[in-house]
Amino acid sequence: MMIDTKKKWGRASNACKESLSTLVGEQGMTLIELAVGAVVSMLVVAGAYAVLTSSQKSTHANDQIVETQQNVRIAMDLLSRDIKNAGFGWAGPVSGPSSTSCATPIVPLDKDPTGNDMGPDSIRLAVPIGSSIAPAWTLANAVMGKVKITGVTMSAGAVANMATEAGGSLNGSVVTIAGASTVTVTGVTPSGSTSILNFASTLLPAYPVGIPVYLLQCVTYSIGTTAAACGGVGPCLLRNGVSVADGVEDIQFAYACDGCVATVNSGVEDRMIDNQGGAAGFDQADFITNSQWALAPMTPDKIRLVQVTVVARQTDADLGLGEKQTTMALSSGPLQVSDHNHAQGLFVAGDLTTMNPPYTQYRRRILTRTVETRNQRS
Numbered sequence: 001m002m003i004d005t006k007k008k009w010g011r012a013s014n015a016c017k018e019s020l021s022t023l024v025g026e027q028g029m030t031l032i033e034l035a036v037g038a039v040v041s042m043l044v045v046a047g048a049y050a051v052l053t054s055s056q057k058s059t060h061a062n063d064q065i066v067e068t069q070q071n072v073r074i075a076m077d078l079l080s081r082d083i084k085n086a087g088f089g090w091a092g093p094v095s096g097p098s099s100t101s102c103a104t105p106i107v108p109l110d111k112d113p114t115g116n117d118m119g120p121d122s123i124r125l126a127v128p129i130g131s132s133i134a135p136a137w138t139l140a141n142a143v144m145g146k147v148k149i150t151g152v153t154m155s156a157g158a159v160a161n162m163a164t165e166a167g168g169s170l171n172g173s174v175v176t177i178a179g180a181s182t183v184t185v186t187g188v189t190p191s192g193s194t195s196i197l198n199f200a201s202t203l204l205p206a207y208p209v210g211i212p213v214y215l216l217q218c219v220t221y222s223i224g225t226t227a228a229a230c231g232g233v234g235p236c237l238l239r240n241g242v243s244v245a246d247g248v249e250d251i252q253f254a255y256a257c258d259g260c261v262a263t264v265n266s267g268v269e270d271r272m273i274d275n276q277g278g279a280a281g282f283d284q285a286d287f288i289t290n291s292q293w294a295l296a297p298m299t300p301d302k303i304r305l306v307q308v309t310v311v312a313r314q315t316d317a318d319l320g321l322g323e324k325q326t327t328m329a330l331s332s333g334p335l336q337v338s339d340h341n342h343a344q345g346l347f348v349a350g351d352l353t354t355m356n357p358p359y360t361q362y363r364r365r366i367l368t369r370t371v372e373t374r375n376q377r378s
Contacts, residue, residue: 064314065363068247072312072365075237075245079123079221080371083306087376088128088214089176096218097167097240102126104300105376108255109220113292117340120223120250128176128214129165137162137213139177140194145206151189151196152177154213159188159195162215170197174216177207179375182216223251233315249364250311252338254287260302267297273304289339303376309338309368317357334359337366 029037087105094102107124111117130137135157143152154162159170166173175197176182183199190196197213222238230236230243237248259269261276277285287307293300334343342359355362 064316064318068312068314068363068365071245071247072310072367075248075251075310075312076308076367076369078237078239078244079251079308079310080369082125082127082219082221083123083308083371083373085127085375086125086373088126088216089179089182090126090216090376094126094174094216094218095172096124096220100124100218100220102218106300106303106306106373108253108291108293108300108303109222110253110290111340113290115290116344117252117338118344119340121253121340122220122222122251123253124218124220126174126216126218128179128216130162130212130214133161133165135161137215139207139209139211139213142209143177143204143207145204148201148203150201151198152213153191153194153196156193158213159197163188165215165217176214176216177204178211179214181205181207221251223248235313237310245312247312247315248310249313250309250337250340250342252289252309252340254289254307254309254338255291255293255303256282256287256305256307257298257302258304260298262297269302301376304373305370306373307338307368307370309366311335311337311364311366313362313364317361318363335364335366 083106090105096102102124105126109122109124111119111121136155137158138155139152140155141153143149162173162175163170170185170188173185174182175185181202181204183197183202185197185199187198188195189198219240220238224230224236224238224243225234227234229238229241230246232243232246235247235249236243237245237251256273256276258271258273259265259267261267261274264274265272273282273286275282275286276288277283279285287305288298291298293303334341336342
C-alpha cells in the first residue's frame with residue numbers, strides 16, 4: 001500500500017502552525033509583566049549610573065591627591081636646591097628683577113618678624129645659574145694663577161647667552177668661576193668668536209680651559225594668590241614672580257645659626273648650631289621663626305640650617321561620592337604651620353572664613369624638610 005508522503009507532511013505542517021498560533025496568542029505579555037520589566041530595567045540602569053558616578057568622582061579625587069602631592073614635592077625640591085646653593089662663591093651684593101637685591105646669600109623675609117605670622121613667609125636667595133644652559137658657560141683660555149688679572153675669555157656664545165639671562169647686560173652682574181672665585185663684571189670685550197668678561201684687577205688661582213662659570217642671581221620665593229599671578233587658579237608658589245608650583249598656599253621658614261648668640265661660645269662660630277631653647281642637645285627649639293636678622297650677631301650670614309615647611313592644597317573641592325552634587329568636608333579644622341595658625345588668616349585676615357569653597361572642603365598636604373646651607377660662605 002502506497003503512502004502519500006506529501007500529504008502526510010502537509011498535515012503535520014498545518015498542525016504545527018496551528019499549535020504555534022495558539023501558543024503565541026495564549027502566552028503574550030500582560031501589562032503588569034511589562035511594568036515589572038520596566039521597573040527592573042530602570043533599577044539596573046540606575047545602579048549602573050550610581051556606580052559610574054561614584055567611580056568618576058573617586059577617580060577625580062585620586063587625581064587631585066596625586067597632583068597635590070606632586071605640587072608640594074616640586075615646591076620643596078625647588079626651595080631645597082636654591083637654599084643649598086645660596087652664596088655659591090659669594091661676593092655680594094647680587095641683583096634681581098624689579099630692583100630687588102640680595103645683600104647676603106640668604107635674606108629671610110618673615111611675614112611678621114616680631115610675632116606669629118598672619119600669612120606665608122618669603123625668602124630671597126643668591127643662587128647660581130648656568131650649569132645646564134647651552135652653549136656651555138666655560139673658560140676658553142686657561143688662567144695661569146698667582147697673578148692679578150682684569151678679565152677672562154669665555155667660550156663662544158657664552159657671554160651673549162649670559163647677558164640674556166642677566167636681563168640684557170652683564171655690567172654689574174656677579175659671576176663665579178667654579179664657585180671658588182667671584183667677581184663683578186664691569187664690561188664685555190669681543191675677541192673673535194669669543195668674548196672677555198672684564199672686572200677689577202683680581203688675584204685668581206689657576207684654572208684650566210673648560211672650567212664652568214656661573215651667573216649669580218637674586219631670586220625671591222613667595223606665594224601668589226590671584227589667577228593672574230598664578231596663570232590660572234591661585235594659589236601658587238612664585239619664583240621671581242613666575243608660577244613654578246600650583247596649589248601651594250603657604251611656605252614657612254625657620255632658621256638655625258652658628259655664632260648668632262653672644263652668650264654661646266662668645267658669639268664665635270664653632271661648627272655647632274647655637275642653643276636657642278636651653279635644653280641640652282639640638283632640638284626644634286633651636287630654630288628661630290621670628291627675627292629681623294639685622295642686628296649683630298644675629299645676621300643672615302650665620303644661618304646654617306633652614307627648616308622649610310610647604311603646604312599645598314587641591315585646586316578644587318571634591319564632590320561626595322553619591323549622586324548629589326554635595327561637596328565633601330576634607331579638613332577637620334585650620335592647620336598650625338610653624339608659627340602660622342591658619343585660623344588667624346592665610347593671605348589676609350579673615351581669609352579662613354571667606355574662602356569659596358570653604359577652607360574645610362580642600363584636601364591639603366604638608367611637607368617639612370631641614371636643609372643645610374652648604375654653599376653659604378663669606
